[in-house]
Amino acid sequence: MSPKVAQSVFLLFNLIAVLAVAYVVHDIVNVTSELAGKQPVIPLDTGISYLLLMSVFWLLSLVQFVGRRNKQHFIIRWSNQLVISWFITTLLLAYFIPVLLQGRLQQAGYIPCDDPQVVSRISRGASLIFVHGQVYHAADVQPVTQPEQVCELFASGLSTQ
């Protein structure tokens, strides 16, 4: 790949990284506000936070920017360590953000159900739909307390729609 093409592709990925990280932030805000609004059903994809890995492009842009001006700058000397540390940090964030969100949702009485629309998935994480345990209480004579029952009722409700 010629340096010119490589630079263009690199810039394109930088732009995509902005969109990816914005999407992650938007999703976290969405789930939090839905939780605050006590929505009966809250979808949560635990794989979205892995898009934070794309932010490594910003660090690489900084390394390139600094490197073009001063090759002896500490950012250049420590570039390998910085890239690896950034990667590990985002990986840890990607792992813990959904764990935290799931914990909050479950504390608030939501039950995680598999998204029945997902048949094949290659990306990290899982597509979950959190259904509030109280949703099926009013409709049934016997209150539904078992998580499996709630998920089954939710899935059957979706298939009849």
Add this chain to the structure above:
Amino acid sequence: MTNRQQDLLRELQHNEHILHVVSAEDLQKEHLELKGNTKLIAQQVTPVLDALKAAKLIHEVGGFKPGQVVLKKYGNKQYVIFKGKAGERHVLKGTKYLADNPTVVRMAIGPKGIVKSAKGGFVITAVLSVSIEIFDYVIRDTALLSEMLGVITTDLVKIGLSTLAGVAAGLAVGSAAVIGSVAAAPFVVAIAVGVLAGFVLDKIDQRLGATQALIKAYARMGIMLDEIKYETSRNLKYLEDNPQFIPCLFGPCHGIRGY
């Protein structure tokens, strides 16, 4: 107890084997619970291998110091130039190698090295994903062949496309100015872009229902094949019962239309 009895007892205890008999239902339940985890492990294999390769490369070029590996083009040929002390390196003891040198490619250095490494990653992920789906089909009573084929087809397409995206990102970063000399950068971006591409493809599939459509298509194909099989066996049975019509298969026949 006599000595003989004690000896026999000891011998029996020595040759004791414990057999656990698991019912098919329990095995299916266990499999369904573990399927998510096994898929997760399969997804992590390639990034872990990439990380190991990056670590090996960093170790080989003498630590984290950047600018130790530089790609340069002389004439029409691309070279990988190693800086630093050649004697401290374990595998690549020279200072200049052609980019398609087998040792350089094996170490995942340079464009060809990145492509070869990605190919290996694709094969491993594809084999693991397909194996999990086949095992699921074999073990689950409710599993359908059309379902398995549909999932495998879309999985392979998605894995292939995300690998390509990862390769493109790795090549771009490896060839870009300044950051091209950061040994860990191509691996890290290949993983990040691969993850992004996989996620986007999953979302597109979910939105468009590509896998569902494929499963339906395979199911229809199965019904068509069944119909063909039924028609063929019905015609063969007819010919068995009426052998006088066999010559009609090879030429025009009186009273038979549609030859």
